[in-house]
Amino acid sequence: MRxxxxxxxxxxxxxxxxxxxxxxxxxxxxxPPPTSHRTLDLGVKYSPVEACLPFKLTLGNLIxxxxxxxxxxxxxxxxxxxxxxxxxxxxxxxxxxLGYDAHFFTLDVSQNRVKSIMRLIKELTNDAPWSKIxxxxxxxxxxxxxxxxxxxxxxxxRAVELEKGRANQVYRQAVKAISExxxxxxxxxxxxxxxxxxxxxxxxxxxxxxxxxxxxEVFVVLDPFANMDIEMELGxxxxxxxRTMSLSRWVKYRLFLNYLGIxxxxxxxxxxxxxxxxxxxxDGWESVGEKxxxxxxxxxxxxxxxxxxxxxxxxxxxxxPSTEEDIPVLTILYDEQMAKxxxxxxxxxxxxxxxxxxxxxxx
Amino acid sequence: MLKVGIPRALSYYQYFPAWKVFFExxxxxxxxxxxxxxxxxAAGNSRAVAETCLPVKLFFGHVISLADKCDxxxxxxxxxLGRKAYYCSKFIGLPDMTRALVPExxxxxxxxxxxxxxxRGLYQTIYSLGSHFSxxxxxxKKAVExxxxxxxxYRKEMSDRGITPIQALDETHRSEDKSYLEPDVSRGxxxxxIGHQYVIYDDYVNHRLISRLRDMGVRVFTPEMxxxxxxxxxxxxxxxxxxxxxEADIVGAGEYYLEGKxxxxxxxxxxxxxxxxxxxxxxxxxxxxxxxxxLHLSLDEHTSExxxxxxxxxxxxxxxxxxxxxx
Ligand code: SF4
Ligand code: SF4
Numbered sequence: 001m002r003x004x005x006x007x008x009x010x011x012x013x014x015x016x017x018x019x020x021x022x023x024x025x026x027x028x029x030x031x032p033p034p035t036s037h038r039t040l041d042l043g044v045k046y047s048p049v050e051a052c053l054p055f056k057l058t059l060g061n062l063i064x065x066x067x068x069x070x071x072x073x074x075x076x077x078x079x080x081x082x083x084x085x086x087x088x089x090x091x092x093x094x095x096x097x098l099g100y101d102a103h104f105f106t107l108d109v110s111q112n113r114v115k116s117i118m119r120l121i122k123e124l125t126n127d128a129p130w131s132k133i134x135x136x137x138x139x140x141x142x143x144x145x146x147x148x149x150x151x152x153x154x155x156x157x158r159a160v161e162l163e164k165g166r167a168n169q170v171y172r173q174a175v176k177a178i179s180e181x182x183x184x185x186x187x188x189x190x191x192x193x194x195x196x197x198x199x200x201x202x203x204x205x206x207x208x209x210x211x212x213x214x215x216x217e218v219f220v221v222l223d224p225f226a227n228m229d230i231e232m233e234l235g236x237x238x239x240x241x242x243r244t245m246s247l248s249r250w251v252k253y254r255l256f257l258n259y260l261g262i263x264x265x266x267x268x269x270x271x272x273x274x275x276x277x278x279x280x281x282x283d284g285w286e287s288v289g290e291k292x293x294x295x296x297x298x299x300x301x302x303x304x305x306x307x308x309x310x311x312x313x314x315x316x317x318x319x320x321p322s323t324e325e326d327i328p329v330l331t332i333l334y335d336e337q338m339a340k341x342x343x344x345x346x347x348x349x350x351x352x353x354x355x356x357x358x359x360x361x362x363x
Numbered sequence: 364m365l366k367v368g369i370p371r372a373l374s375y376y377q378y379f380p381a382w383k384v385f386f387e388x389x390x391x392x393x394x395x396x397x398x399x400x401x402x403x404x405a406a407g408n409s410r411a412v413a414e415t416c417l418p419v420k421l422f423f424g425h426v427i428s429l430a431d432k433c434d435x436x437x438x439x440x441x442x443x444l445g446r447k448a449y450y451c452s453k454f455i456g457l458p459d460m461t462r463a464l465v466p467e468x469x470x471x472x473x474x475x476x477x478x479x480x481x482x483r484g485l486y487q488t489i490y491s492l493g494s495h496f497s498x499x500x501x502x503x504k505k506a507v508e509x510x511x512x513x514x515x516x517y518r519k520e521m522s523d524r525g526i527t528p529i530q531a532l533d534e535t536h537r538s539e540d541k542s543y544l545e546p547d548v549s550r551g552x553x554x555x556x557i558g559h560q561y562v563i564y565d566d567y568v569n570h571r572l573i574s575r576l577r578d579m580g581v582r583v584f585t586p587e588m589x590x591x592x593x594x595x596x597x598x599x600x601x602x603x604x605x606x607x608x609x610e611a612d613i614v615g616a617g618e619y620y621l622e623g624k625x626x627x628x629x630x631x632x633x634x635x636x637x638x639x640x641x642x643x644x645x646x647x648x649x650x651x652x653x654x655x656x657x658l659h660l661s662l663d664e665h666t667s668e669x670x671x672x673x674x675x676x677x678x679x680x681x682x683x684x685x686x687x688x689x690x
Contacts, residue, residue: 050640050661089603090641093648276459278440278475280452308414309637315456317412319463333414 001072003124004030004065004102006058009222010147011247013179014140015074020182021136022125032064035225039064044336046094053226053307053334054219059091066100074120076107114255141251142184146191148248150174153198155242158235159209162202168232170197209240210354213294215287216305217313220334221245227305228340230332230347234303237351242299244268244290245283268293275319282312288319295325300354302327303347308335328353365391365496368433368469370425371398373418373454374441376528376560381514382437388506389496394433396425399567403428404664410464417568417633417663418561419453423464430467435495437472441608445478448605451638521587527573528587529564551580552682555620557613557646558631558639560587562662569631569660570668572675576629579679584625586616594619602645607638617646627656627682629675634663656682 005015012031019029033039035057043060062073073095075088092104105123107116121133128136150171157167174194181187212234220226222245231241253264263269265286272289279285291302304320306313310333317331330350332343367386369375375395383393396403399421407424426436438461441454453460458473472495474488486507493503521531554576556563563569563585576583586594591611598605598615605611617628628650632639643659650657658678660671 048640048644050635050637052637089606090644093645275463276456277473278442278455278459280456281449282452284452284456309635309640311452311637312456314412314415315452315460318415318460319456322463331412 001027001124002030002070003027003072003074003105004032004062004068004070005074006061006065006076007032007035007223007225008058008219009224009247010144010175011222013143013147014247014251016179017140017143018121018136021139022121022128022132026126027124030065030068030070032061032068035061035223039225040336046098048090050309051090052310053336054217054223055091056336057219057223057226059094062091062095062102063098063100066095066098066102070102072103072105074105074107114259117255139184139187141248142187143178143181144248144251146178146187147175148246149191150178150194150198151246153195155231155235156240157198157201157203158232159238159240160203160207162204164236166201167198167235170194170201174198207238209238210300210351210358211240211242211298212301212303212354213290213299214241214243214303214305215245215290215294216303216316217283217287217307217310218245218250220305220307222247226307226334227332228334228338228343230303230305230343233344233347234351237347239351242294265289271296275323276315280312280315282310284312284316287313287316288323291320291327291329292323292325295323295327299327300358301350302329303350304329304331306331306333308333308338328357365435366394366433367391367472368426368429368436369393369395370422370429370436370438371396372422372425372565373457373561374439376564378514379532380517381510384513385493385506385510386437386496388509389493389502391496394429396429399425399565401567404567408664411460414635416453416635418559418565419457419460420664421561421565421568422457423461426461426465426468430465430469433469435470435472436461436468440473440475442475442477443479444476444608447479448608448610450608451636518587518591522590525584525588527564527585528560551582552626552679552686553582553584554627554629554679554682555584555616555623555625556629556631557586557616557620559609559612562631562633568633568662570666570671572629572631572660572671575672575675579675581679584620584623586612589616589619597622601649602642607642609638610642613639613642614645618649621646621649621653621655625655626686627658627678629658629660629678631660631662634661656685 005012015029016031039060040057042063043056047056047059065073075091088104088106095102105120107120125133154167154171161167177190177194178187181190214221214231221243234241249264253262257264268286268289271292272285276285276288287304294302304317320329328350330346332346369379369382386393403424404421406427407420407422410423411420429436438458440458441450443449458471461468461471472492474492476485476488478485489507490500490503493506497503517531521528556573563572573583594611594615597618598611601618602610602614613630620628628646630643630646632643647657647659656678658674660674
């Protein structure tokens, strides 16, 4: 089998790590090239016009994987209210129509997720023993945690570094080193080393960054290509970014802690209740709740990211401005026509507004 | 008598008869907003964020027009009517969006309808809804039964007689819209119009599409003119288990009428509707297989009447030419 996967931020690192530990020569992992404008063009060309950006980008990834000879495609599917449940059906059809004879392996990320993921791993590894699978899985998770930890640190450093761009350089080296690490020890040491390096970057002692929380639809929040590197751009503007959602958190709760009855969003849902009483699918409920939480925690503003035509987030967008916990919200809707300079202009204006409000408040 | 406001938008077209019977059986009066007009659009448009789809903007406009005319506003949160098929997120968020955007709205009755959670939960929800009007459990139970009956009768009447919801509502409930009552033309082209009820039956949205087609001598078929079961069967055949509650009206009706050999299919959707864009693609694909002409109209508030008309005429010309060639 030649297994192709779509991209979403650093998620490919997990697949890579699993294969590294479990590979048996028979199965080959095909990681498509990092999402690029070509990926997007392919996705746009073959998708229904009004499909959301995650649909188009992941379709582009899968086509690029097919071009490299993938014959088995892995794809996430969730049921619930969102279009996610439709992905598989439609993307399969499109890829067949393009003449690729690929077999789809669907990863169920909602109700039967653990079973589905385990089944996938078992099958892809030709029945490797469980002990081996578990140790490979914890290795992969270790990498993911290290990467997410790196992100947390860099969100803070970027906002205050003296020489803009230094932190990013170090960060890029860190990602490379972590993905190349061979053992869990090595992963941990590498992470430690780079956290230290990031800490040593000279900082502006007078810096007083505004703080924003990032909320919204999970794919565009986690995928830097989809969100046009918004976190990096905010860093350049001297903004400190906080984001609750991350891949490692998702895996940690969805695959383990949820089953122990721990709901990572409980507080957030509670905060949303006066304004939105129920889940509307996707991440809409969480967006509303997180806005309230960030406002209570004294953040200066919230940036809300969503694909254009994303239904759950349009519900959130209509509700967020009128919550009693009042901080400014900037919603950015992504589609293939959006241009980055436009986004940056809007970010600059928003940051100015936040600074102005902060000054007024401190007087 | 307590007055319950029912916006003439979204699920109105599907469930109004049932709701009306229910509230009346409990001694309340159902008040419906007028046909969509410019003022209603403008009101809704001024409240919702720009990217909201047109039908949802219109919904807010209808709520605003009713706000001072009723004691309660009825806005159910529709999640699922079973079979693991779901409504669009916006239906579920409707009551809360209304609260946020229309502060002048009277208290909202917002039962959450989710048949996936089983019938018992549903009955509990309906009892607590009914308890706003009566403390007599028996009376509420009767009201539910009458409402269910009314719903089935309404659905059956449409498929038995081949009429649209507007025609059926007009005869049984005297709505003021008469535009659909022109006699059917039985020998002209037969064209199926597929889409959400709130798109294909709201003349403000579609620029009087159905009556225009009829004026041109076309015999129009819409999803409701087929039996629900037939639509479900056709849908499963084409798309497998449904993911959306309204898949039968689009995918199912598309397949059903393609198999029934209509001369052409017109799908109508609003710009920015995610679910539709996927489903319509499936039908388009299938129509190509049948070599049946297919026209998709994507409408929004900026669509001009002239534009729709031109595309319709061009499409009908094409269908006629093909029919001549094939005959
Ligand atoms: S939540 Fe939004 S982006 Fe995700 S599948 Fe649904 S519509 Fe697309
Ligand atoms: S199904 Fe489409 S048209 Fe209907 S409310 Fe949802 S997005 Fe709007």
